[in-house]
């Protein structure tokens with residue numbers, strides 16, 4: 001037994017209030033009280049660990065569904081796309097609201113202002129009904145981006161592990177990502193009914209692979225010679241909990257420690273052992289637990305369950321989180337779900353206990369409360385001469401104080417019955433029914449005619465969605481997943497927000513580049529409109545899909561993150577949207593880059609567009625950006641302000657667009673009058689040029705792949721380029737044509753070069769297979785092994801995370817797992833991690849080969865590291881094989 005006495009580390013808590021300064025006192029009180037009883041929670045896990053099965057039980061016990069949905073029968077609530085139901089996997093994250101503990105049967109809706117005790121010092125939070133907004137996230141690696149998007153709106157997460165497979169590669173990846181967002185997490189070890197279930201091994205893996213100290217709050221209760229899983233030992237409340245076999249899980253019997261001692265002494269002893277370990281672990285991280293221990297004469301068992309839960313809550317809310325509470329169960333057999341729900345309420349934070357939401361505004365990073373406080377101060381201190389500047393430089397405070405609400409559209413779903421649903425999380429203020437929302441990503445405003453709360457499959461209409469809450473806006477025509485929506489004073493559908501407000505972005509995330517693509521061709525001309533509309537909705541739902549149209553052939557390319565990603569998009573298009581189109585084979589998305597420069601070429605456009613005469617001229621030249629062989633994996637689109645008469649955009653795939661616009665100052669629109677036609681304005685002209693350039697870069701002239709590593713220069717001479725007949729579309733089309741001409745000319749002078757996606761691959765194998773896997777990666781696949789066991793690599797485990805010795809972790813024995821004699825040293829020796837850079841082409845079908853090399857035990861994850869120029873022979877081979885189709 002370890003001795004307590006070491007002083008706990010300083011507790012750093014999330015200490016943030018949801019800003020609501022513009023609400024009335026009554027509304028603010030209501031919003032605060034509502035926030036306190038709200039949990040915005042995600043479920044994260046490896047594919048098939050049981051997320052959907054567990055979610056279905058949660059909905060059933062909370063009273064929101066009358067029967068338990070079954071993944072295997074395809075009758076679940078959360079996996080609601082036909083493609084998901086058919087495959088039994090979760091693709092789209094759905095957000096569902098339910099109450100836990102359930103509302104009393106007589107109450108249809110929760111009270112507007114929840115009745116809260118003055119403090120939770122003497123009572124558990126789970127004693128009063130809370131709103132749980134549950135966001136189900138996909139488990140497959142192709143949907144990592146989808147997971148990232150949902151992580152942004154979570155305040156806490158339940159990580160579900162398969163008790164047989166233990167910690168799997170994808171779990172590790174999502175765990176690390178959620179750690180970067182400082183999301184407090186608890187773990188549920190599921191499937192403990194299965195043969196070979198190994199709770200102890202899984203708990204040790206939590207320490208070794210997820211780098212957290214497992215606080216074992218429940219231990220599995222296996223009975224009989226064959227080890228039937230019947231319930232759990234509740235370490236917090238010192239009791240046994242047994243679920244009725246074959247029931248719906250509502251019938252739970254509790255046995256006190258004294259009762260257990262009479263009937264099942266070994267189990268009772270193990271519960272006590274687990275309690276001692278739990279108190280010791282908590283004492284190392286929480287000073288208050290040390291005090292309780294001393295107050296109770298150093299008796300681990302005398303400390304109350306409430307005190308243990310409160311201590312667990314404190315350590316879970318520490319950032320970074322070092323202690324991870326672990327619960328046990330088998331959701332398919334309805335065991336363990338209700339105590340897990342209690343833990344969600346008792347241990348995970350409310351929106352008010354989370355760090356401030358990060359925002360960017362006018363190219364600067366800040367937090368939302370900082371921004372709002374600056375605006376609020378400005379309201380009381382009257383500026384003397386010109387508007388005072390706050391810490392967010394360049395943005396007048398006067399603009400910020402007009403901000404009434406700020407929300408993130410974190411998911412767009414096309415619902416067959418209700419149309420397009422935009423799921424939002426509100427971060428400040430409140431969205432009211434009928435209000436107008438300005439979309440800062442698209443630069444347009446639209447009205448929110450209806451607001452909904454989604455309860456399982458029922459939708460309830462609401463008047464407003466307050467700060468900290470998740471809800472649905474229907475009737476929006478443009479908003480996409482990931483867009484920031486704001487409400488400000490004086491907002492009109494037709495005018496842009498004043499100054500920097502229009503650049504406000506909530507929690508922006510970096511988008512990885514698409515590495516696979518497929519072609520789409522409508523079966524007939526009459527089908528074209530429907531195919532385009534369906535693709536439009538798919539892209540609103542999932543902005544990690546990219547669309548490009550070849551001007552000459554009219555062929556459409558759809559690009560995505562992985563082959564499964566595109567397969568699902570294809571299924572949705574054909575089956576859900578009933579689009580009649582031919583869809584090509586899924587191919588790797590190479591890039592092409594020019595190797596020579598061109599001198600300026602001017603394209604004159606003078607033809608009717610949509611029945612109206614249109615005219616514009618654009619002068620452009622191109623040059624290879626630099627000779628570096630690699631372009632980074634993360635795609636950024638930023639505008640660099642470099643003077644009043646120049647604008648530079650950094651575009652995806654390491655392309656740059658430089659526009660010089662002499663006589664047209666960005667900061668003095670009044671002086672434009674004498675230079676440009678009255679119906680045009682500079683920001684719109686620059687946007688049209690950018691749109692034309694992006695379209696030209698989407699299809700290179702060499703092999704039709706997107707162009708990379710290229711700098712485009714455009715000289716905009718207002719006198720000679722703009723005419724009374726010039727329209728934004730004409731500017732875009734002329735830009736596209738001018739750049740296309742230049743790219744073709746560059747390819748004629750010196751052939752373009754192909755670049756291929758290279759992946760950073762992390763493979764987990766046993767020691768015995770290490771040699772064979774390394775050999776295969778480096779020889780057969782042309783990969784470059786970067787590190788073994790995580791050293792020197794960005795994608796490998798974060799080096800700041802504690803390395804935990806599995807032998808110091810408490811676990812109960814694993815009587816029914818195979819080969820579990822010495823789990824600790826076995827784990828430390830056998831788990832190896834290889835990090836390698838490998839061309840994506842060589843990773844196609846890798847899982848089967850890895851399984852063959854490792855006896856089925858190896859797993860891997862990968863992400864795009866960048867694009868590399870290909871050698872001439874490799875390029876020839878790739879082009880030859882592409883031409884075969």
Ligand SMILES: Nc1nc2c(ncn2[C@@H]2O[C@H](COP(=O)(O)OP(=O)(O)OP(=O)(O)O)[C@@H](O)[C@H]2O)c(=O)[nH]1
Pocket residue numbers: 045046047048049050051052053054071072088089090091138139140190191192193194329330331332333
């Ligand atoms: N034996 C057993 N099987 C389970 C348990 N929980 C889930 N399963 C089964 O495991 C399979 C996967 O379960 P899901 O709930 O679809 O897993 P998921 O994590 O949602 O998977 P994705 O949606 O693909 O990410 C299904 O066949 C379930 O019936 C359990 O506690 N015990």
